Amino acid sequence: MNTRRLGGLILKESMQILRDPSALGIAFVLPLFLLLLFGYGVSLNAEHVPVGVVVEHPNPQTEPFVATLRRSRYFDVRPLRSLGEARTAMARREIGSFVWLRGDFARQTLGDGPASIGVVVNGVDANTARLVQGYLTQSWQIWLAQLQQQQQAGTAAFPVAMQPRIWFNPALRSRDYLVPGLIAVIMTLIGALLTALVVAREWERGTMEALMASPVTMAEILVGKLLPYFVLGMGGMALSVVLAQTVFAVPLRGSLLVLIGVSALYLLVALGMGLLISSVARNQFVAGQIAVVVTFLPAFILSGFIFDLRSMPLVIQIITHILPARYFVSSLQTVFLAGNVWPVILPDAAVLAAMAAFFFGVTLWRSHKRLD
Amino acid sequence: MARLLALIRKEFLALLRDKASRMVLVGPPLIQLLVFSYAATFDLNNIPFVVINEDPGAAGREMVARFAGSPSFRQVATLPSTEGVAALIDRRAALLAVHVDRDFSRNLARGRPASLQIVIDGRNSNTAAIALSYVSDIVLRFNAEWAAGHGGASAPAVLDVRAWYNPNLLSRWFVVPGIVGLLTFVVTILVSGLSVVRERESGTFDQLLVTPYRPWEILLGKAAPGFLIGAVEAAVIAAVAVFWFGVPMVGSLVALAIGLALFLVSAIGIGLMISAIAATQQQGLLGAFLFLVPAIILSGFATPIANMPRAVQYVTYANPMRYFMVILRGTFLEGDGVGDLLGQYWPLALLGVASMTAATLLVRRRMV
Structure with a gap:
């Protein structure tokens, strides 16, 4: 490898990135936007959920229950007069659930009970419905426990108390x-999508042939292409880590060195x-589509990033094993939240290393200086 | 009119001429439909857990049996003490540990509160929250039955929970209708986003401009393939959702069709805007991507808009996909008709008019 030639190629590649606003958009703007969006915008934690409360006969028995709901930070209580009103509010999507205390609530709770507290949730968004x-x-x-304290009843209403401890x-x-x-996701965007598009453009425009006609070797062309994008990708990672630590207060319990590796x-x-x-597609439109389907979307959906892999059907779980994003996300979540857990990190790293060797081998083997 | 038809015909030919482009319109959406529909679920059905049962009594065994017997849980190990738990959870061999302590049965028998310790891996917070709610269900049922069987005071009031529209709370019923919108959106934006810029890059756009066609006619010709392909794709995916994935379709098809038409117009308008701004196909593609990713995330497709901060919620009002998501889920699951969805139609129509006007202006500006 000739360092001067390589330097020239790297310079050319870097200038191409800096000149094109759309490439800069994918490399800098989109990652920043995604980070802010996922840090501030997107949340699976429901708070202040509007919940309708229908009390048919308000009295000293129903009041404490409604008060408990009011005190909860999860709910935003909307008093409603009748079941019909609750139905309308549900249909208009003003509330996602309602609680219905029937007219005989007091009699039942004081008498031979138990009274039934009607709860209706809108099940369309099953995840939110289950959380609510x-x-x-x-x-x-909480309401039952308070009631018990007041009455000083002998036996516990909850024979078994659950004591959850949530790690990490x-x-x-x-x-x-x-x-x-x-x-x-960010590294996939820069590493796979952007690179695929840029190299496909060289093929499409014929500038790849021009490069080949020059004295540079194929290895130099590849390294010249990869190095600037490698730097961009690591920059994206650095940005994410800094924002995660400073702005979003996400802990980093493992070592930074492991994370970088x-x-x-x-x-x-x-x-x-x-x-x-x-090198397979050689056409920007097709390369872009393939890159989205086999790299970006799996990094989003099939990596454990949002959806838990363990809940997927077996066939999909098997597919996830041939996708690199899965191993990376597993290590990322572990290094950030749990620490340097070697039984997770070492196997993940080994698989990633093997995959890297495989893809570079195939690419080198396919891209002889050849114009077909 | 004949003139316009000829133009539309030409646009279709330009798009479908190339085998690779044809494949790209059919293959990826199909793969995505299948993979997403199966993969995108928040339901847990296979929670691996460890048991540490130090209780010699029957109540502890009974408690553990309820976990082992639940279809949502899968026991992976039984440990004599809490010692090995950390290692199992750290390397994700188990999501949670159920620890029954030595005095569990004794406390229960004496009417003292018995405690059940649950340790759970919080690395995926949503999984942890859902798993905890499953655990809580099991413990509550145990409590109710224990109280009933041992003469304890039963709770003075119990919750009677019903879920409307999706009684078994299946994630798939939520996700698959959303995918109809997602894939239609992506295909429509891509097709229209590359339409103008492709011709500009190859120089044929200038030729089109010297014909007697007026700018709006040219744009209409550019919009037609996106509209038809989007409509066909949406119809096919909706059919797959109903007949393959078994998602019910209880609302009005007419209401869905109106929503789809309005949605397509606004999506095409945005695509044409991108195409008019972009100088090269690559910029068009990346521009489409830069728009699509945030638009999908802020649509309510996977995470509820109601959980977003107020300021971000205002931004979503400019996102056509937001309204279409409500229309899709309303017509599929909630039984909505045209009247119920008027509140979604008019913002979509407004966005459509605005984006189409903007696209026309941008193309005209490019001409002079």
């Missing part, structure tokens, strides 16, 4: 797991995939 149901159950338990993320902030996973491995895999895609 959980919050309502919590409020109900006690407050269950969805941001703490979304932001680390986002690094995988795993990220570099993944970036190599992503670059390798980008190169391979562009």
